[in-house]
Amino acid sequence: MEPENKHFKDRVVELSGENVDLCFQCGACSSGCPMTQEMDYLPSKIIRMVQLGLEEALESKTIWVCTTCFNCEVRCPRGIDVANVMEALRQLVLRRKYDRVSLDELSPEEIRELPQIAIVSNQRKLTA
Amino acid sequence: MTRLAYYPGCTLKTNAKNFEDSTIATAEKLGIELVEPERWNCCGTVHSLSTDDVMHHLAPIRNLLRVEELSNAGEVDSKQVVTLCAMCYNTLKRSNMVFNEDSDRKKKIRDNMYKEDIEYSGNVEVLHHLEVLREMGWDKVKEAVANPLNGLKVAPYYGCLLLRPRGIGVDDTDDPTIMEDMLEALGAETVGFAYSQKCCGSYNAVHMKEVVADLAHKILKQAEEAGADMLVTACPLCEYNLGPRQSEVEKRYPVFKSIPVVYFTQLMALAFSLGEEAAAFTGNKPDPRPLLRDKGLLEE
Ligand code: SF4
Numbered sequence: 001m002e003p004e005n006k007h008f009k010d011r012v013v014e015l016s017g018e019n020v021d022l023c024f025q026c027g028a029c030s031s032g033c034p035m036t037q038e039m040d041y042l043p044s045k046i047i048r049m050v051q052l053g054l055e056e057a058l059e060s061k062t063i064w065v066c067t068t069c070f071n072c073e074v075r076c077p078r079g080i081d082v083a084n085v086m087e088a089l090r091q092l093v094l095r096r097k098y099d100r101v102s103l104d105e106l107s108p109e110e111i112r113e114l115p116q117i118a119i120v121s122n123q124r125k126l127t128a
Numbered sequence: 129m130t131r132l133a134y135y136p137g138c139t140l141k142t143n144a145k146n147f148e149d150s151t152i153a154t155a156e157k158l159g160i161e162l163v164e165p166e167r168w169n170c171c172g173t174v175h176s177l178s179t180d181d182v183m184h185h186l187a188p189i190r191n192l193l194r195v196e197e198l199s200n201a202g203e204v205d206s207k208q209v210v211t212l213c214a215m216c217y218n219t220l221k222r223s224n225m226v227f228n229e230d231s232d233r234k235k236k237i238r239d240n241m242y243k244e245d246i247e248y249s250g251n252v253e254v255l256h257h258l259e260v261l262r263e264m265g266w267d268k269v270k271e272a273v274a275n276p277l278n279g280l281k282v283a284p285y286y287g288c289l290l291l292r293p294r295g296i297g298v299d300d301t302d303d304p305t306i307m308e309d310m311l312e313a314l315g316a317e318t319v320g321f322a323y324s325q326k327c328c329g330s331y332n333a334v335h336m337k338e339v340v341a342d343l344a345h346k347i348l349k350q351a352e353e354a355g356a357d358m359l360v361t362a363c364p365l366c367e368y369n370l371g372p373r374q375s376e377v378e379k380r381y382p383v384f385k386s387i388p389v390v391y392f393t394q395l396m397a398l399a400f401s402l403g404e405e406a407a408a409f410t411g412n413k414p415d416p417r418p419l420l421r422d423k424g425l426l427e428e
C-alpha cells in the first residue's frame with residue numbers, strides 16, 4: 001500500500017534509522033510504556049501512523065510526553081526502537097522552531113531547586 | 129592507589145553533592161583515587177537520537193578527549209572514565225559508540241575539533257561506578273564494611289538509563305542484579321518490586337509536575353508495600369523525582385507515607401563507618417537519619 005504522505009514517512013525513517021514497516025502491531029511497546037495515560041495515541045498507533053504516512057502524527061500529544069525511557073525498545077519483538085521514532089517526529093516539529101516549553105513558565109525558586117540535568121534534558125527534548 | 133579518571137557532570141556539583149562526596153570517600157577507602165579532568169563540560173544530558181545529528185555529540189566526545197589527555201599525561205592508570213549520574217553515563221557511552229561505529233560522523237566530529245591538541249582516538253572506555261565496584265569484586269567491598277547494614281531493607285531502583293537501551297546498560301537489561309549484589313555486600317537485605325525499572329518521569333518533572341508525582345507515587349508505594357525501609361538509586365534525576373518531589377506526592381495523596389531515597393554510595397559510606405560528612409545524609413529529602421538511628425545503624 002502506498003503511504004499517504006511518502007515524503008513524511010521517508011523523513012521519519014531516515015531520521016530515526018528505524019524500519020517501521022517491520023511493525024506487526026503486537027502492542028508490546030504500548031503495554032510497557034509508563035506514559036500512556038497522558039497520550040492521545042498509543043506508541044504502537046504512532047508507529048502505524050508513520051507506516052501509513054499519516055502526517056497527523058506530528059500533531060499528537062504522545063510525542064511530547066514520551067520520556068525516552070526505552071521500555072518500548074527492549075520489548076519490541078521486531079527490533080524497532082520506538083523511542084527513536086518519537087525523537088524523529090519531535091525533531092520534524094522542533095526544526096521549524098515550534099518550542100513546546102519555555103523556562104519563562106518556571107518561578108525563580110523552581111529553577112533554583114531543579115537539578116541541572118532536569119532542565120537541560122527538558123530543553124533538549126522540547127525546544128529547538 | 130589506582131588513579132581513575134572521573135567525569136562528575138553538572139548535577140554532582142550541586143543537587144547531588146551528597147552523591148559525589150560519598151563516592152569520593154568510599155572509593156578512596158577501596159584504594160581508588162578519582163581524578164577529574166580539567167575543563168570538562170556538560171555532556172548534554174540526553175543522547176542525540178537523530179541519525180543526522182553531529183553537533184550534540186561534540187560535548188560528550190570533547191569530555192572523552194579530556195580523559196584521553198589525562199591518560200596520555202600519565203595522570204591516570206587507564207583509558208577508562210567513571211561516571212556516577214546515569215544520564216552522563218548513557219550519553220557519554222552512546223556518543224562514544226556513534227563515534228566508533230559511524231565513520232562519516234566520526235570524521236565530522238573530528239573536523240569540528242581540529243583545534244584541539246590531540247585527536248580523539250575513540251579508545252576511552254566509559255564506565256559507571258557500579259561497574260568499577262563489580263570489577264573490583266564484591267568481596268573487596270565486603271572487607272571494607274565495619275558497620276554492616278543488618279536489618280535494613282532496601283529497594284534498589286534502577287530506573288531507565290542504567291539499563292536501557294539494550295547493549296548500553298551496566299547489567300542484564302531484563303534481570304539486573306548489580307545493585308542487589310552491592311547492597312548485599314554491605315549487609316543490607318534487598319527487596320524486589322515490580323517498578324524498580326519503571327521510569328520516574330524524567331525531564332517531564334520540569335513542566336508536568338503532577339504527572340511525575342503520580343509516577344513517583346506508584347513507584348514509592350510499591351516499594352513500601354514490598355517491605356522496603358528505603359529506596360536506593362544511582363541517578364540524580366531519579367533521586368529528585370522520588371525524593372524531594374515527595375512534597376508534590378503528599379499534596380496529591382494525603383495518606384501517602386514518606387520513604388527515604390538515598391544514593392548507593394551513601395549506604396557504602398555508612399557501612400564503611402566513614403562518618404557523617406562522607407555519608408552526607410543532610411542533603412537528602414526526606415531525611416533518612418531518623419530511620420537509620422531507629423535501626424541502630426547511625427549514632428544519635
Ligand atoms: S520511550 Fe517513550 S514511547 Fe517508549 S515506553 Fe518510554 S515513554 Fe513510552
Ligand code: SF4
Nearest residue numbers: 023026027029044076
Ligand atoms: S512492539 Fe514493535 S512490533 Fe509491536 S507494536 Fe510496538 S513497534 Fe510494533
